[in-house]
Each structure stands twice: as structure tokens, then as C-alpha cells.
Amino acid sequence: MKPLFVRGPSATFRVIMAVMLALGLMVADHRFHHLDVVRSTLEVVIYPMQYVASLPAQWLRSAQGHLDNEVELRRANDDLQHENLVLKGRLQQFESLRAENMRLRDLLGSSFDVGERVLIAEILAIDLDPYRQQVIINKGTNSGVFVGQPVLDAQAVMGQVIRTNALSSTVLLITDANHALPVEDNRNGLRTIAAGKGPSQELELLYIPKNADIRAGDLMVTSGMDERFPPGYPVARVKTVRQDPDNPFTTVIAEPTARLDRSREVLLVWSLNLNPVPPTTPPALAVDAPAPAGNH
Incomplete structure (x- = not known):
């Protein structure tokens, strides 16, 4: 094997x-x-x-x-x-x-x-009453603010101071129904009074004859006749011109050129021609004018 x-x-x-x-x-x-x-x-x-x-x-x-x-x-x-x-x-x-x-x-x-002394102030509060066109600013008598002082924004006239205290002031806007301001047509020098219409935030130009030369688009400026607002500052621009048979005057509505509902800062003006109103004097209108003939 x-x-x-x-x-x-x-x-x-x-x-x-x-x-x-x-x-x-x-x-x-x-x-x-x-x-x-x-x-x-x-x-x-x-x-x-x-x-x-x-x-x-x-x-x-x-x-x-x-x-x-x-x-x-x-x-x-x-x-x-x-x-x-x-x-x-x-x-x-x-x-x-x-x-x-x-x-x-x-x-x-x-x-x-x-070209004169000015002071910038900030708006603190707005009066929510639709029939009162007023704002409160953060400058008062400690800053030299006085009753009757003109208030402007970057565009035009806003109103005037009607009440003051040490730290703040109340400004009456030109659209308030209790405010009236002497103005003139920047195109031809026609003088009139711009009265506030309250809630509509418009102005009515008073006592304009029916044959007056005024038309939509005209710029109305301060005339300085009240010796309170410096002359030549924009106030409003004519919006409508209407002839009413029942009214002896022309009904003219103007729109303020100031940004009344948008401005946050305002300009307080000291004019060399203005004499401060004593704080004890009650607030007054820019012009003591009778009630307008037309409807507000």
C-alpha cells in the first residue's frame, strides 16, 4: 500500500x-x-x-x-x-x-x-379733539418762549403760542376755528384774512370781493399787518374759488402749506418787531376779525 x-x-x-x-x-x-x-x-x-x-x-x-x-x-x-x-x-x-x-x-x-433769533422745539403732544387744533411743545418760559410768539415749520407758518409754563407751551395752529391771520396774495398783493376751519384742516380767506383777482394755486403769505408774524412767510395755497349768489363775497378755500399733521419739530421765532405778551394776558387771536360771511 x-x-x-x-x-x-x-x-x-x-x-x-x-x-x-x-x-x-x-x-x-x-x-x-x-x-x-x-x-x-x-x-x-x-x-x-x-x-x-x-x-x-x-x-x-x-x-x-x-x-x-x-x-x-x-x-x-x-x-x-x-x-x-x-x-x-x-x-x-x-x-x-x-x-x-x-x-x-x-x-x-x-x-x-x-435772519433773527430762533429756537427749535419738539412737539410733545397733540390735542385729539377734532375741533381744537393745538399741540404742546417742549419749550417754555425757561427758554424765553412767550404768548403770541410765531411758530413755523420747515415749510410755512404753523401757528402761535397761546399758553406757556416753565417747561412747555401750547401752540394754536392756524387751522383752528379760533385763529385768524392777516395774509396777502404773493402774486398781486391782495390782502385778506385767513381763518381756520377746524376739523377740515383748511383755511377760508375772508372778505374777498367778487371782482378780486384771485385764483386757485395762488400762494398766500403773511402780510405782517398784525405786527406779530414776520411778513412774507408762506401760509397757504388757494385750493378753490367759488362764487355764491347768496354771499356778497367770494368763497375762497386755501390749504396750509405747513405740514401740520406730520411735523415733529417746530421753529420758534423772535422778531425784532415783536414785544412779548405778558404771561398773565389771556390768549388772543392773531387778528380780531368778525365772523366770516361764508360757511366754515
Whole structure:
């Protein structure tokens, strides 16, 4: 019988031969580079296996990178949103400051036109009664404000001071039904009286003859006849001219050129021709005029 296993060299001999062969290959590769071609061929052959083996690690690093990027992006997005909110809030403040600066520049421009002592005041409150056109400003007798003092905005005449205290004053607007102001047509010098119409926030020009030369669009300015308002300041612009058979005078309605419902700052004027009215004197109209012939 043949044996099942053929005995060959011993295990020790095989190990010694393998070591010697390995040493020989190492010397031949190091000194003569005979195995470079073999190594390159083996690298090409095993590259797919290396690539497949490295895929889990690459996927893990990629997933970790995506998670880190997402967390960083979310953090950066939150920071940018907070910064954007702060900047928007500051922008709103800057817009308000810019608008206020423009209003103050307009008022200062008016003060240069006046050419006399002026004071800028801020409107604190508005009388909500539709039949009383009054506002309260933050300047009083401590600032030299007096009863009867003219009040302007950047566009035109607004009214006059009727009450004062140490820290604030009440201003009667030209549209109040109890206010009347002598004016003249800037185009032809026609003199008349502009009386307030109350809730409509309009003015009626009184006692204008039917043959008078006045038409829509004419600018009415202060005439200075009351020795209270400086002459030549815009008051209103004629809106409608109507002939009423039952009225001996022409019915003329004018619209104030001052921004009565939008101004936040006003200009108090000291004219060299004005004498302050003592605080004890009761408030008076700019002109004591009889009631208009037309309807208000």
C-alpha cells in the first residue's frame, strides 16, 4: 500500500529555505532593482482590493465631515441671523436719525431765512379733539418762549403760542376755528384774512370781493399787518374759488402749506418787531376779525 501522505523536507528545512529566498530577493531588489516591475504589477493587481477595503473608512470620514460642516453651518447661520437682526435694528435707528437730521436741516434753513433769533422745539403732544387744533411743545418760559410768539415749520407758518409754563407751551395752529391771520396774495398783493376751519384742516380767506383777482394755486403769505408774524412767510395755497349768489363775497378755500399733521419739530421765532405778551394776558387771536360771511 502507498502511504496517504508523502513525506518531504522537514518543516525546519522549509523555513530556512524560505528565509534564504526572502533575503536573496531583498538583496536583489535593493541592489539591482530586479523586482520593480513585479512590484508595480502586484500594486496594480491589488489596487481594487485596497480601494474596496478603504471605502468604509472614507465613508466614515465623509459622514463625519458632513456632520461637522452641518453643525458649523448651523452655528454660523444662527450667528449671522443674530447679527442681521442687530444690524436691522440699528438700521431702523439710523433711518430715524437720518430723517430727524433732514428735518433739523430744513428747520435750520428756515432759521437762516428768518435772519433773527430762533429756537427749535419738539412737539410733545397733540390735542385729539377734532375741533381744537393745538399741540404742546417742549419749550417754555425757561427758554424765553412767550404768548403770541410765531411758530413755523420747515415749510410755512404753523401757528402761535397761546399758553406757556416753565417747561412747555401750547401752540394754536392756524387751522383752528379760533385763529385768524392777516395774509396777502404773493402774486398781486391782495390782502385778506385767513381763518381756520377746524376739523377740515383748511383755511377760508375772508372778505374777498367778487371782482378780486384771485385764483386757485395762488400762494398766500403773511402780510405782517398784525405786527406779530414776520411778513412774507408762506401760509397757504388757494385750493378753490367759488362764487355764491347768496354771499356778497367770494368763497375762497386755501390749504396750509405747513405740514401740520406730520411735523415733529417746530421753529420758534423772535422778531425784532415783536414785544412779548405778558404771561398773565389771556390768549388772543392773531387778528380780531368778525365772523366770516361764508360757511366754515
